[in-house]
Amino acid sequence: MAMLSRVADSLYWMSRYLERAEHTARLLDVTLHQLIDVDASLAQQRWQRLWEALHYDDAGRGSHDPLPVIAQVTADAHYADSIMATLTAARENARQVREHISSEMWEHINRLYLEARTTCQQQQWRAAPSQFYGFIKSGSHLFQGITDATMRHGEGWDYIQIGRAVERVSNTATVLQAHMNTLQAGWRRDRPQHAEWIGLLKMCSAFEAYCKVHTPEVTPQHLCAFLLFDAEFPRSIRFCADTIHAAISRNAQRDRVQSIQQPQRVSGQLKASLEYGSMDEQLMQLGSFIQTVRLGCVNIDTAIQQTHIAYAIEHSLLNERA
């Protein structure tokens, strides 16, 4: 049975939004942990970095008190990028395709939403923010597990994989971007900032995985190589690009498409640039390389839209007649 374009779109966004809620929760959690025993100026830098990583526009905010912002990006359902708002969007997308996902998936995301909503409305999360962020993260992980275990690994499942991987690329790229200063300072070997680098790894839940490859000695070179090019870490940009390309290729195979279509082409290009890229080349142009990666994501998104979701009707009618 063919899948409705709208359904594919909702599955994709359900997955992206849930991943985004998880990401925001992890960023906040890591930053709040980092705050223990640091001086004020360092704390201020960390907040700035966090706001940048969360796309939070700090300009025009007179106060230096971060707490209202934390509350906003955590629990304010009217702030579009808050955990609560993205979780609501994920659940609303799930609700619109609930006959396409398994009952177990729906019930899990629905419970997650209902519980988070109560916690946010009644301000209970303030008593133990870390616990709330942990609840969101494990809720998102559990959803992925349930998805893998209960849903057919067909077209719809692939759209879920693509959505999550695209979101992860974008998140990892943004976090790297926000840490550009501290990474470059380290490169010049003048100011090692281990605490910041470990924080960065943790924001991508990559610290433990990194240690297994490079030992806990964190250097900016290894760190960037790991987050950009590691073939086996599920939040590295290369890993996600592989995931995207594999899912898109499976879809093309299902359609028995002979020629290479645009989504496969652009995802293949991104995959290749990461597969054959190396840190030596990128060292100096980290910023522009991240830009290229982000642009690659946008291109994939657009290509999927134009090929499968919001394609021009006239074209398709011609195919039907042929």
Add this chain to the structure above:
Amino acid sequence: MQHTEMFQHYVLDHAWDEMRQPDGQARVQYQELLRRMSQVNPHELANRQRVADDTFLAQGVTFTVYGHEDGTEKIFPFDLVPRIITDAEWRTVERGLTQRITALNMFLHDIYHDEHILNDGIVPRDLVYSCRQYRREMRGVRVPRDVYINVTGSDLVRLPDGSFAVLEDNLRVPSGVSYMLVNRQMSKRVFPQLFEQYNVRPIEHYGQALLATLRALAPHTNEPTIVLLTPGSYNSAYFEHTYLARQMGIHLVEGRDLMTHNNIVWMRTTKGLQRVDVIYRRIDDDFIDPLIFRPDTILGVPGLMHAYRAGNVAIANAIGTGIADDKALYAYVPAMIRYYSGQDPILNNVETYLLHDAKQRAHVLDNLASLVVKAVGESGGYGMLIGPHSTAAERAEFAARITADPRGYIAQPTLQLSRAPCIIDGHLEARHVDLRPYILYGENVTIVPGGLTRVALKRGSLVVNSSQGGGSKDTWVLYEE
């Protein structure tokens, strides 16, 4: 001891009681249930009730209440105690509904074609033509198998003498069948042993029966693409739409997923456009095609009516069925049954006053305090005056409305709906109920045994609609002993 405690709030009055005879003894079919219930302590009952409510909420078995911004989803309150209907009672209902639906369908075919019933003066012509639900666009249109009403949900009430009567025929887009199905799942879970003890007829095949009905409508193809057309996730019955689509394994589509070209309906899939053959629509006529009906809507599909009239797509229910559940035409249904089948109606109507008749109108205006007044085109318990529960101001308002637009209203006596036991605060109390069986009509008429029993959970209330504080319970139709 527990037994009496359980019943201390259970009062009998002149309404028919589903469970107890006038002498207070339990009816045969309820005896086992009562024995079981009196062994369960009230805390345990309350606990099971909570589990049921939580399960419904987690599963998203909810409906949307219009006009509330926050917490828009509510569960439809579920009462644990099943309502039991005997085999003999059910057979009468089944025969009566089949007879009635068949006649209503013939009526629809007739008024959109030859108008025999109007020419013979059985039904007044002006009553038909003045109905907002009459669709002249349907004149002379052949619908598949000449069946207009593929899915019906008739509201039955039980009168003080124990007989069933039809209160309303819902021939447009009746809802609630998903609650019938989930209520059954729930009562099996809450009272597994009790359920096993009773010989209850299954209802789980409703999805298949509905699919077979829709399949029977497909034009020119053996492998039809069937879709369920929903107004979207903001509709109050959205849960039901997703549920039925899943039960049948068909696409759940919104208007924006469909388009028409050369009088053929297409849906937009990831692999290109796919032709659609049958649409089970859960959108009212008014919103289905902005080119023909209301132009200010984005819910429907532009061009759908042309494709339909060209015979390239089947729509269930057909366009224009609302004429036959107009509340003023309702009064003529017994006459229709006699006219088309030559038989007497098996299920009676409720006495109805037609207000365009001057004599009846005068009587109604004099007795508003004891009558129920309904707007002819409304449903869901909206636009109603319940005389005995009304204030003088409300009565004055309705009197003015009736005088201004007599065709727009009907009046009926205030019915004493039958009452069934419900769990209220750990005790059994009697509450008014009705029954909505679902009738499918494709190749032939199929009725899944039972239906949705709706309950007015507020003490003394006669309104069972979900939008007005009603709840529901599972309905057990027993096999013959």
